[in-house]
Amino acid sequence: MAKGRITVLEQYCKSCGLCVAACPKKVLRISERTNAKGYRPVEQFTEGCIGCAMCAVSCPDAAIQVFKEQE
Amino acid sequence: MSEITVYERPKTWTPDVSSHYCPGCGHGIAHRLVCESIDELGIQNDTIGLAPVGCAAMIYDYIETDFCEAPHGRAPAVATGIKTVRPDKIVFTYQGDGDLASIGMGEIVHAANRGMNLTVIFINNAIYGMTGGQMAPTTLIGQKATTCPLGRDVAVSGYPIRVSEMLATLPAPGYITRVTLSQPKYIIKAKQAIKKAFQNQMEGKGFSLVEVLSTCPTNWGLRPVEAFQWLMDEMVPYYPLGTFKDFE
Numbered sequence: 001m002a003k004g005r006i007t008v009l010e011q012y013c014k015s016c017g018l019c020v021a022a023c024p025k026k027v028l029r030i031s032e033r034t035n036a037k038g039y040r041p042v043e044q045f046t047e048g049c050i051g052c053a054m055c056a057v058s059c060p061d062a063a064i065q066v067f068k069e070q071e
Numbered sequence: 072m073s074e075i076t077v078y079e080r081p082k083t084w085t086p087d088v089s090s091h092y093c094p095g096c097g098h099g100i101a102h103r104l105v106c107e108s109i110d111e112l113g114i115q116n117d118t119i120g121l122a123p124v125g126c127a128a129m130i131y132d133y134i135e136t137d138f139c140e141a142p143h144g145r146a147p148a149v150a151t152g153i154k155t156v157r158p159d160k161i162v163f164t165y166q167g168d169g170d171l172a173s174i175g176m177g178e179i180v181h182a183a184n185r186g187m188n189l190t191v192i193f194i195n196n197a198i199y200g201m202t203g204g205q206m207a208p209t210t211l212i213g214q215k216a217t218t219c220p221l222g223r224d225v226a227v228s229g230y231p232i233r234v235s236e237m238l239a240t241l242p243a244p245g246y247i248t249r250v251t252l253s254q255p256k257y258i259i260k261a262k263q264a265i266k267k268a269f270q271n272q273m274e275g276k277g278f279s280l281v282e283v284l285s286t287c288p289t290n291w292g293l294r295p296v297e298a299f300q301w302l303m304d305e306m307v308p309y310y311p312l313g314t315f316k317d318f319e
């Protein structure tokens with residue numbers, strides 16, 4: 001399985017949780033810290049991201065960037 | 072071992088701007104799909120958008136193309152004017168259900184009936200969002216809103232209007248489809264529909280309307296994820312997904 005990783009642009013995240021629900025590998029969660037707007041940004045808390053970008057596709061604020069490793 | 076970028080912010084999305092929408096609002100997703108379509112078609116410098124009245128009134132702050140603000144519901148009329156004098160430009164309107172289906176019903180019907188070469192993105196979330204959750208023409212039977220606290224009563228307010236089906240009865244409009252944003256697979260389909268609606272205009276085919284079933288978590292009183300579930304359970308049975316008219 002391809003390895004992927006995400007970068008959350010925390011200043012845009014509004015912790016709506018749509019990406020957490022959309023992730024097929026369940027590697028996302030709402031974090032404990034707060035951003036400048038007072039929302040708790042989402043974070044990847046464990047290994048297992050496959051770079052499918054379902055989180056980014058469902059993000060209303062375009063706050064997730066997705067990368068995938070390639071041979 | 073190298074790394075490829077699978078997804079990044081669309082270029083047409085205004086950099087360093089955070090939207091004013093509530094958390095989980097479908098407008099953000101719809102804006103993003105419009106941006107991605109414009110990016111992929113390479114028409115950022117040739118596109119003129121028409122901002123509606125409603126939550127998306129500030130769409131020009133988020134999508135970096137030329138924009139014009141239209142009075143409530145009048146976006147198709149203003150778009151007709153712009154497209155008539157600048158037929159080389161890609162003109163699209165982005166309207167909510169309070170804007171398009173109530174005060175703007177006359178404008179959209181006549182723009183469609185003329186078969187104007189326009190792209191219309193119609194966001195249907197079954198409620199007036201910005202003004203405080205009043206009943207819209209698309210509010211479902213029995214759905215509660217601030218102006219129908221006991222639920223929409225057919226005897227008083229009539230039936231919810233299925234705009235896509237209604238416009239599809241006209242001979243002139245070419246492409247009319249209904250999509251939703253409830254799950255990634257539907258979002259990907261919605262993107263294809265929006266892109267096609269822009270492509271139709273570039274090829275001079277005629278009027279294209281994409282109805283996007285969206286949510287209003289704040290005024291529905293639901294969490295964002297629950298709101299999309301409610302959309303699938305309640306809205307989709309009344310507003311079936313699918314293409315009602317196509318050019319072929």
